[in-house]
Amino acid sequence: MKKLVAYYSRADENYFGGTKKYIEVGNTEKVAIMIADMTGADLYKIDQMHPYSADYDTCIKEAKDDLRSHTRPELKNMLKSIDEYDEIYLGYPNYWGTMPMAVYTFLETFDWSGKKVYPFCTHEGSGLSSTESDIKKYAEVMKSIAIRGSDVDTSQNKIKEWVEKK
Known part of the structure; x- marks a missing residue:
């Protein structure tokens, strides 16, 4: 059977440890690409038909x-x-302690029987929060990882270790 990396990510203006800055590639997307490269998994971006504003506050x-x-x-x-x-x-x-609503759309679309789900989350201090228990309502949750968004660019070894130990 094949592997899939499905992810929701947002570029544009983002929050990084107390400041806002514009990024062209979202933090979660950067992690998703690393995981796909390490595992040979297919890559799928969970993309809203009507994306949120590029302005962070909006x-x-x-x-x-x-x-x-x-x-x-x-x-x-x-x-x-x-x-x-x-x-x-x-x-x-x-x-706010959970996943973007578009991820729920994705989860509620499919039958997750027999699937092993490995959650990975980017954050600026909240870690995984309740996301693992939220996903357990739909699928079997395996080992998870939380990566601080402002540390994504230097987290390749941490991500590789997680992928290899899962």
């Missing part, structure tokens, strides 16, 4: 509104199936 308002209303955003280029995968690395930034 994005925060939009994402928080979606969280409060339990919105399930429509996704672009949704996979037709995950049947061919038995290991799925699921990546996301930590949004």
